Amino acid sequence: MIAGGSDVEFAVTEGREQSSYTEVVLRELRKSRTTVVGLWCIALLVLLAVYAPLLSLDQPILWDAGRGVSMPLFPALFNRLLFENSIDVFFNLLLVLSPLYVAVGLFVRGARARRFGGRAKVLGALSLVHLAVFSAVAPEQFGPLPNPLHRSSHVVAYRIRADELAAAGQAPRAIFPLHRYGYRETNPEESVQPPSRRHPFGTDTEGRDVLARMIYGTRVSLTIGVIAVAIYVAIGVVLGALAGYFGGLIDSVISRFIEVMICFPSFFLILTLAAVIEKRSIFHVMAIIGVTSWTGVARLVRAEFLKHRELEYTQAAVALGIPTRRIIFRHILPNAIAPVLVTATFGIAAAILVESSLSFLGIGDLSVASWGETLNTGRAEGKPWLIIAPGLAIFFVVTVFNLVGEGLRDALDPKLRSR
Amino acid sequence: MMIPTFFGISLVIFVVLNLAPGRPGAQQSADLGQQARNQDTEESYRIFREQFDLDKPVLFNTRFALPRASVLTDVEIAAGERPASAAEKIAAQNRLEDDGQYAVPHLVSIMRDADAARSTKVRDAAAYFLRLSAPRRLLHPFDRHPSRGVRAYNDAVQNEAAKLRDLRYALDAPEEEKRRVVVAWERWYDAHRDRFHYPFMDELRIFFFDTRFARYWANLLCLDFGVSLVNREPVLATLFSKLKYSLSLSVASLLLSYLIAVPLGVFSAVRKGSRADRVLTLLLFMLYSLPSFFVATLLLYYFSEGSDYPSLRWFPTGGFQSPGAAGMTTLGSIGDVLRHLALPLLCLTSGLLDVIRADYVRTARAKGLPELLVIGKHALRNALLPILTLLAGLLPAILGGSVIIEYIFGIPGMGLWVVDAIYQRDYNVVLVVELFSTILVLVGILLTDLSYAVVDPRIRYE
Numbered sequence: 001m002i003a004g005g006s007d008v009e010f011a012v013t014e015g016r017e018q019s020s021y022t023e024v025v026l027r028e029l030r031k032s033r034t035t036v037v038g039l040w041c042i043a044l045l046v047l048l049a050v051y052a053p054l055l056s057l058d059q060p061i062l063w064d065a066g067r068g069v070s071m072p073l074f075p076a077l078f079n080r081l082l083f084e085n086s087i088d089v090f091f092n093l094l095l096v097l098s099p100l101y102v103a104v105g106l107f108v109r110g111a112r113a114r115r116f117g118g119r120a121k122v123l124g125a126l127s128l129v130h131l132a133v134f135s136a137v138a139p140e141q142f143g144p145l146p147n148p149l150h151r152s153s154h155v156v157a158y159r160i161r162a163d164e165l166a167a168a169g170q171a172p173r174a175i176f177p178l179h180r181y182g183y184r185e186t187n188p189e190e191s192v193q194p195p196s197r198r199h200p201f202g203t204d205t206e207g208r209d210v211l212a213r214m215i216y217g218t219r220v221s222l223t224i225g226v227i228a229v230a231i232y233v234a235i236g237v238v239l240g241a242l243a244g245y246f247g248g249l250i251d252s253v254i255s256r257f258i259e260v261m262i263c264f265p266s267f268f269l270i271l272t273l274a275a276v277i278e279k280r281s282i283f284h285v286m287a288i289i290g291v292t293s294w295t296g297v298a299r300l301v302r303a304e305f306l307k308h309r310e311l312e313y314t315q316a317a318v319a320l321g322i323p324t325r326r327i328i329f330r331h332i333l334p335n336a337i338a339p340v341l342v343t344a345t346f347g348i349a350a351a352i353l354v355e356s357s358l359s360f361l362g363i364g365d366l367s368v369a370s371w372g373e374t375l376n377t378g379r380a381e382g383k384p385w386l387i388i389a390p391g392l393a394i395f396f397v398v399t400v401f402n403l404v405g406e407g408l409r410d411a412l413d414p415k416l417r418s419r
Numbered sequence: 420m421m422i423p424t425f426f427g428i429s430l431v432i433f434v435v436l437n438l439a440p441g442r443p444g445a446q447q448s449a450d451l452g453q454q455a456r457n458q459d460t461e462e463s464y465r466i467f468r469e470q471f472d473l474d475k476p477v478l479f480n481t482r483f484a485l486p487r488a489s490v491l492t493d494v495e496i497a498a499g500e501r502p503a504s505a506a507e508k509i510a511a512q513n514r515l516e517d518d519g520q521y522a523v524p525h526l527v528s529i530m531r532d533a534d535a536a537r538s539t540k541v542r543d544a545a546a547y548f549l550r551l552s553a554p555r556r557l558l559h560p561f562d563r564h565p566s567r568g569v570r571a572y573n574d575a576v577q578n579e580a581a582k583l584r585d586l587r588y589a590l591d592a593p594e595e596e597k598r599r600v601v602v603a604w605e606r607w608y609d610a611h612r613d614r615f616h617y618p619f620m621d622e623l624r625i626f627f628f629d630t631r632f633a634r635y636w637a638n639l640l641c642l643d644f645g646v647s648l649v650n651r652e653p654v655l656a657t658l659f660s661k662l663k664y665s666l667s668l669s670v671a672s673l674l675l676s677y678l679i680a681v682p683l684g685v686f687s688a689v690r691k692g693s694r695a696d697r698v699l700t701l702l703l704f705m706l707y708s709l710p711s712f713f714v715a716t717l718l719l720y721y722f723s724e725g726s727d728y729p730s731l732r733w734f735p736t737g738g739f740q741s742p743g744a745a746g747m748t749t750l751g752s753i754g755d756v757l758r759h760l761a762l763p764l765l766c767l768t769s770g771l772l773d774v775i776r777a778d779y780v781r782t783a784r785a786k787g788l789p790e791l792l793v794i795g796k797h798a799l800r801n802a803l804l805p806i807l808t809l810l811a812g813l814l815p816a817i818l819g820g821s822v823i824i825e826y827i828f829g830i831p832g833m834g835l836w837v838v839d840a841i842y843q844r845d846y847n848v849v850l851v852v853e854l855f856s857t858i859l860v861l862v863g864i865l866l867t868d869l870s871y872a873v874v875d876p877r878i879r880y881e
Contacts, residue, residue: 260427263860264853267819268837269435272853275841276438353710357823360712361838372712379716379827387720391713399708406704 028411035407041400049219056179056212058159065172087223181209183216183369202385216369224355225348231290236297244305261295274363282365304336338412345405349398474517480629482521483617490525498544515548524615527608554580645847654851664832669817672767680772684779707773715766715827737829763828811867814860
């Protein structure tokens with residue numbers, strides 16, 4: 001009984017301290033104007049990624065050509081002919097479920113939230129459900145599950161239909177997305193067109209609309225950044241924690257391994273791995289970036305653990321007989337995670353750069369809308385609209401994450417604040 | 420210290436090597452290799468296998484004790500006598516091909532028994548695999564100038580292979596002809612029986628050394644990295660000819676960025692917080708975030724000879740030298756190379772400036788500004804230490820970054836070579852570049868460590 005009680009109390013104090021630490025950091029973050037702008041930009045990018053189909057797709061949100069009102073956009077979100085890639089399926093599902101998230105965020109608070117263990121927990125449960133649904137509807141890559149939502153049904157070219165009807169004098173009542181092109185629509189007759197009213201950013205060699213590819217490219221870049229970094233943070237944290245906490249033989253083995261991995265020029269290693277994988281998908285690219293870039297995190301975490309394992313609170317935890325796993329992950333890790341957060345934010349920018357470099361070299365996944373691929377087309381064709389738009393997009397995303405990373409570093413580390 | 424690290428590096432590359440795709444065309448051909456397989460992938464696989472012995476087991480080879488039952492099962496699956504899925508059929512075929520010479524005695528006896536039992540399909544399959552496995556392998560097949568012993572051995576192998584090539588029959592041949600071939604195989608096997616029976620010491624040797632791992636290490640120690648798919652030249656020789664371009668590019672960009680960044684750093688440290696400092700910081704931060712391939716493509720579009728704007732055609736579109744460089748004077752050719760390298764260097768350098776300068780400023784501030792002002796020499800010397808540390812960390816980044824720059828500007832260095840090799844599935848090249856770029860970094864780290872001692876006499880190495 002007593003042990004249980006003390007455990008609960010620990011959890012409570014831990015939670016309170018953590019939130020106050022978070023508050024301090026947030027306050028520091030808000031002090032820097034550039035960081036705030038950067039955070040808003042990231043929010044904007046996420047919104048752009050989630051709501052891409054509402055901005056750019058050849059499927060009307062509302063359609064009424066005299067035979068009743070229909071909403072073709074929503075079934076189209078799960079049509080394999082329009083959205084083949086799992087990344088798109090994930091974000092489309094997020095689009096459909098986003099009102100639910102907002103509702104939970106707005107209304108489940110206070111006493112009602114506490115009944116379920118706090119708002120964060122409710123949102124967490126919701127996102128778990130989301131992930132479960134996603135893995136059920138995602139394309140084959142994710143396993144043998146049959147796919148109830150993801151169908152390949154006939155796609156109506158509504159843009160052309162609307163034009164035809166308008167020409168016949170029966171203009172349909174329809175609400176289209178802002179831009180009426182999907183990112184995979186090819187049109188050989190309109191290849192390599194300069195910017196015009198219909199294609200504000202022009203078209204590429206296959207006649208695909210560049211603006212649409214820029215919009216949907218946000219999804220790819222954000223996913224690459226987050227997942228690749230999540231992979232290598234996980235690897236780095238576990239290895240670094242083991243090395244730093246246990247020391248001795250484990251430490252020297254892991255440290256030697258880190259030394260070996262540091263010697264590899266990571267881009268060459270990524271290229272080699274990409275070369276030996278025969279059918280590359282975007283998930284391979286993420287995994288490759290993940291398994292090649294963990295050394296920095298591992299070294300950081302190891303150093304932090306070496307420091308923290310000697311501190312009194314760790315000694316106290318050991319003396320209380322708390323299991324080692326709990327000491328590592330619940331006691332030391334929250335104290336050691338701050339520098340990792342900074343590295344991870346910079347890492348997102350770096351991962352996005354690596355992915356676009358890979359697709360620039362033509363070694364990426366050609367089925368997704370990658371900015372690097374468009375840029376490479378521009379280089380080969382020598383057309384500025386195919387160079388500038390994707391280049392600025394990459395530059396923008398990388399800068400935003402680097403800015404936030406710098407802000408976070410200054411906020412987390414008082415010693416560097418003067419810089 | 421170097422040697423264990425190098426061992427680790429080779430180990431990692433060995434792991435990567437084993438991730439490489441196995442037999443190509445495994446998806447397409449379900450029949451006994453009768454469809455025309457994709458010629459190119461087949462050839463690239465053959466060269467790759469020749470180099471890295473991909474048909475051998477990874478760590479230990481126990482094929483000298485291959486049980487007859489398992490060979491029989493595989494032959495039956497391959498012949499379609501046993502119910503099996505297409506994937507299982509392909510796997511059985513690949514196993515039989517990989518077993519190679521170790522399966523020969525069993526194949527002969529299976530063929531004889533099947534012939535006696537009149538199960539023609541199994542017999543035909545066994546004959547097919549026998550013809551694949553019985554000939555010995557050539558020694559160093561891509562060596563242009565083999566030694567006399569090797570040549571004699573290879574001649575003998577080829578003579579025998581030519582004879583064995585006749586020991587086959589079309590599937591619709593009359594039964595007597597098939598019979599004759601079966602008998603000829605038996606006779607051949609009786610004559611060469613001791614080639615397939617291994618005394619204990621041989622078994623021991625095969626167990627440990629006829630494996631991928633052992634052969635990989637043997638190749639590394641002999642500096643034998645195989646030939647390139649493209650021109651059948653040894654990879655290593657080509658590598659050294661490419662190294663010239665890559666090294667000059669990365670060393671020049673490093674020097675250039677230090678030359679620019681350190682004065683800028685001194686400026687920032689002295690004029691801390693001034694408007695000029697803030698503008699500089701922002702500018703370098705932007706340069707750092709600009710993707711180098713974007714800058715490169717833009718520069719190439721606007722300032723090269725292919726530019727749409729005639730007044731801006733200042734630089735060549737790519738390459739390392741002009742085609743007529745051989746006839747130039749020394750000064751002229753240096754100028755020519757510089758004109759070619761100006762844009763690539765600009766792209767490589769711009770990204771490094773911020774990193775180096777930020778590090779310098781931090782150090783200079785930690786040492787205290789007055790010290791920096793009063794005794795510039797001492798401060799500079801102290802500030803060099805972390806800069807050297809940074810150098811070791813920058814090396815991999817520069818080598819990696821030069822891949823894309825070489826690709827865009829068509830500089831025939833390591834980076835462009837490896838990208839082309841990836842397109843052509845030239846795995847020998849990919850692996851040798853990987854290994855050597857790593858060695859370069861390792862050497863760079865070592866040199867950095869040694870130069871610590873030069874900069875700071877307090878640091879000594881035993």
